[in-house]
Amino acid sequence: MHALKPCLLAATIALAISAGSADAAKPQAQSKQSASLARNVVAPEAGIARRDGRYAADGAAIALYQPDFFVANRLSKSATDAQFKASAATAAYDYLVARRAELGLGERDVADLQQVHVRRQPGLTVVRYRQRIGGLPVFGSDIAVTVRDDGTILYVGNDSVRKLKPLAAGKAAMTADRAVGIARGYLGTQAQASNTERMALRDAQANTRDVWRVRANHWDVLVDASSGEVLRAQDMRQFARPVASGVGQVFKPDPLSSARATYGDAGYVDGNNADTPQLDSQLKKVVLRGIRFDATSGLYSLAGRYATCRNLEAPNDAACPSLPGKAFNFTRDNISFDAVNAYYNIDTYMRYVNVTLGVEAIPYQHPRGGVQFDPHAMSGQDNSYYSGGDLHFGQGGVDDAQDADVVIHELGHGLHDWLTDGHLSQVQGLSEGVGDYVAAGYSRDQPNQWTPADAPYFWVFNWDGHNPFWPGRVTNWNVGRVYPRDVASQEGHTAGQYWSSCNLVARDAIGGQRMDKAFFTGLSMTGSSTNQKDAAQAVIDAAAALGYTSAEVNAIGDAYNVSCTYGVTVPAA
Structure with missing residues (x-):
């Protein structure tokens, strides 16, 4: 876990971009072998920030902070979780049908969506979809719609794959075993594949390909199901860590x-x-x-x-x-x-x-x-x-x-x-900041701990780092820095310190359990291309939807907009 030793987050995650992995804490350069084997891994689009969200160059929303859409329901507060989930799923799909153009989706795209998970918290429900074409799930696709219990659409994360062409015709698809053999041969490893799945991939030429997705150790490999060509390979680790x-x-x-x-x-x-x-x-x-x-x-x-x-x-x-x-x-x-x-x-x-x-x-x-x-x-x-x-x-x-x-x-x-059901984001070091936030919060909650008057109060990895082995990281990195200017130019572990620092300011203000619940609930609303501001808006929206007081919501807003410079919209409690 050295300062230059990123924590590896080798999550075998479902999305191309989300599929991040993460290390303990120490940044570390990828090996030459990993770098040479990686193929066609493209970073998420930075997008254009606006008051109501973040937008792609093609005009489609990547994240919407206040969608202004409401689907009335007749549920009482005593309704069961199953009833709230069903109502939220209906509201989410109604939203997608009505506002598909905002997300860059066509009518056929929406009709082919597959609901893959419904995550319920008192006050809100996250309904997550992925695209399908020709009967196959689309690699890299993820749309998460968060619905308040009253039927208001609270937040939308959109990692859709747009302008999909029909699947290219080809010869009969090879077997999964054959695809595994090709992936293993490409990687030069005898590791057994942990999972295979048939998917559709939009390639660099905008053609839609029938592929086998093979997960072997910490590698995610896409093999053309007809030709056997390795179209994409990603090392899912990111070094820091009765x-x-x-x-x-x-x-x-x-x-x-x-x-x-x-x-x-x-x-x-x-x-x-x-x-x-x-x-x-x-x-x-x-x-x-x-x-x-x-x-x-x-x-x-x-x-x-x-x-x-x-x-x-x-x-x-x-x-x-x-x-x-x-x-x-x-x-x-x-x-x-x-x-x-x-x-x-x-x-x-x-x-x-x-x-x-x-x-x-x-x-x-x-x-x-x-x-x-x-x-x-x-x-x-x-x-x-x-x-x-x-x-x-x-x-x-x-x-x-x-x-x-x-x-x-x-x-x-x-x-x-x-x-996030496999859609973790490392944009602007988000997941590294998540790791530092939970580590620092857990440490601060232990008895006989450092106080804010002590420099080590703001350290992460007090025993493993801040020593001759590596310098560790800090959780007051926000002081004197401005988002996004001072974050965008940094590597993931360094940039993530801003996210952890801002959230720990809020945690100190409203208490550990209250902030942690809002933090994790908001995080569940996000996707693979979520940046720090998107996530901040999701967390503060979640706090309001969970019924937090005005004082608590405003304290989170002060952490995000005063102690830090995310510029989120502070919702009414």
Whole structure:
């Protein structure tokens, strides 16, 4: 996770552009191999910002902040979630039929839309569609329409693929196995494909091609279903990074923050995972909820509803423990300490989002077993990444899984992916900012933390970074900077600091749980080309729709428009 070590967000995500991946935190240049294999990956259009949204060069809206469209419903406040979902789906489709021209869609385009997900929160519902042509889903297409409970269209994200031609005629399509073989040959890897899907692709010449989409490891490859040509290849990583209860010991959130110490103080150094009395003094006893007991072997393991420890890649060590008892009380010199630390923090934050906040966010890639994580991954490199529902933590410098900031940052990429149903955005470093925001918020909520009078209060990666290994990042990066001027010219991890900083100003103003709920709800309304201002408008719109007070909505507005310069429209509470 070095300053120049981006966190890898290798999410196997559904959209060409959204398919971002994200790393823990450390930026890092792509390998020469990755750069040479990447093919026909085009960045989202920047668009033209207007008061009511952002527009493409062809005049179609990319994001609409106040669509001014209302479909009356007769539901009472006591209606069921299923009734609200059905009503919202009707309203969303009525909107698309009536306003299709604003989105650059033709009548046939709307008729062929496929509703793929309906996400409900009290106060609003997000209805998500993708395009189809010739019976195939269109690669890169995503339209998300957010409907308030009263039938008002609140926000629209439009990543439609416009001016689609009919599918080009060709010879009979090859089998999925044949397409997998071509993709593997192109990548030069023996990795098994995790998923294949027939899709339609609008190519660079504006022709519509019948393709196989093959996901192999962290690569997303499109193979022409007739000719076998590899049309597109994208490395999805982006470098930065029966149930029982057990007990264990972890850092909360890291040994420097809980001790109010500085890296390099006596006893507060990595020392290649050596124990010191000072570091041992910062170990906190915790309950490990939901761990699994195997009656056949008689062993307990770190596997539950929200998190599961797994060996996913080299170094292929024995970091995931299985014990005859429920006590996982390791010190950091033990190979299994990192697994316990990661399990506790992932499980805790997933319960916070899904239970405390009431925002459903579960890996769609494997809904059973929650977040799969490898505490010792990347062949020991000093970086971490999210990919396809899984978290991978490196061991260079300070072991990444020993710092809750790294763990929660990578989990933040996953939450962004799951909330948008595979349409995560890295435009202007958005998902990197999401990761930094959730990591910093989680850290600030721990007991005996830094105060705003302390410089480390505004740091992310207090133990893993801000040391000889890499400089970490900050969450007051907005001070003295102007959006979009000072954001647009920066690489993703640097630019994302503006997004995290602005949202943390609002979090300090209205409280952690209130801001986090609005933040995640707003994020669920966005798509693969969403930029920071689009997302800010979605979050503040979500807060108003969720019934936040005028004081709370205005405080978010002050964070976005005074402490930062997004220039969002502040809705009435």
